[in-house]
Amino acid sequence: MSSKRYKAIAEYYDPENAHHAMLEQDVPFFMGQLPKRRQSILEMAVGTGRAAIPLAQAGHRVVGVDYAADMLAIARRKRDAVGLSDRQLSLIKGDLLKLDLGRRFDWACILFNTFLAFTTIEQQDAVLQSAIRHLKPRGRLWIDIFQPDFKLLARSSLAKVDPVAFYVPPCDRTVMKTIDVRRGITPQVQRVTFHYVWFDEKGHEHRERTEFDMAYVFPRELELLVERNGLRIEHLFGNYDGSPLWPESPRIIARCCRGR
Numbered sequence: 001m002s003s004k005r006y007k008a009i010a011e012y013y014d015p016e017n018a019h020h021a022m023l024e025q026d027v028p029f030f031m032g033q034l035p036k037r038r039q040s041i042l043e044m045a046v047g048t049g050r051a052a053i054p055l056a057q058a059g060h061r062v063v064g065v066d067y068a069a070d071m072l073a074i075a076r077r078k079r080d081a082v083g084l085s086d087r088q089l090s091l092i093k094g095d096l097l098k099l100d101l102g103r104r105f106d107w108a109c110i111l112f113n114t115f116l117a118f119t120t121i122e123q124q125d126a127v128l129q130s131a132i133r134h135l136k137p138r139g140r141l142w143i144d145i146f147q148p149d150f151k152l153l154a155r156s157s158l159a160k161v162d163p164v165a166f167y168v169p170p171c172d173r174t175v176m177k178t179i180d181v182r183r184g185i186t187p188q189v190q191r192v193t194f195h196y197v198w199f200d201e202k203g204h205e206h207r208e209r210t211e212f213d214m215a216y217v218f219p220r221e222l223e224l225l226v227e228r229n230g231l232r233i234e235h236l237f238g239n240y241d242g243s244p245l246w247p248e249s250p251r252i253i254a255r256c257c258r259g260r
């Protein structure tokens with residue numbers, strides 16, 4: 001079983017996440033941490049522009065990078081629909097493992113657990129190197145991941161969790177989604193499977209799935225990882241209310257600067 005990279009079913013991504021409570025809070029919280037004056041922001045793994053669009057609408061200059069052409073196509077469509085220009089939000093195809101845009105930003109951010117899609121220390125180093133390469137001397141990196149939950153980790157697998165039904169306008173279909181999680185091939189890696197079921201107008205059942213590996217990282221490991229890549233955690237939050245990180249906090253949200 002080889003390691004699986006994250007690849008969303010692009011047209012499902014926005015509808016399946018539309019009612020995700022956490023995703024109503026992460027972008028406003030990040031935005032609240034930014035200085036009022038215009039910032040240049042690199043969103044690493046921009047996806048469909050869920051975060052990049054409101055950041056650009058708030059007046060910041062945003063560059064979003066993703067390796068999935070179909071996710072970027074949706075992001076471009078949404079950007080154009082709200083009247084943002086390419087200067088306000090530029091969307092670029094690129095791999096975070098070897099990103100070099102030749103320019104530096106006030107902020108880089110990697111949201112919604114995406115840092116955990118990089119499952120080996122080599123990959124995590126490569127992503128952090130990509131981040132630091134794009135930061136101005138006083139630039140900041142924002143990393144937002146889940147904090148591992150010991151109760152869930154104690155189980156070797158979870159089946160059919162987080163059921164949700166969502167409507168996908170471009171496909172005109174309602175899709176039921178469940179998630180399986182099981183231990184992966186390497187330590188501290190889980191294999192996540194999204195199962196989708198929908199019925200066509202003749203009542204025929206269709207099944208799709210997408211599968212990827214996801215690491216889990218503890219706060220001290222994140223601290224060591226960023227430090228070995230020339231960064232330092234300047235502030236750690238445990239949730240979107242700005243509370244500090246506690247053992248039972250759901251999130252690890254790290255604001256990092258250069259230096260040890």
Ligand SMILES: C[S@@+](CC[C@H](N)C(=O)[O-])C[C@H]1O[C@@H](n2cnc3c(N)ncnc32)[C@H](O)[C@@H]1O
Binds near residue numbers: 049066112
């Ligand atoms: C969970 S989505 C997050 C999208 C967006 N940041 C958000 O918060 O909604 C993860 C994204 O990471 C992208 N991705 C994963 N590995 C990548 C890589 N090596 N380089 C660039 N993008 C990557 C995927 O294509 C996907 O769009």
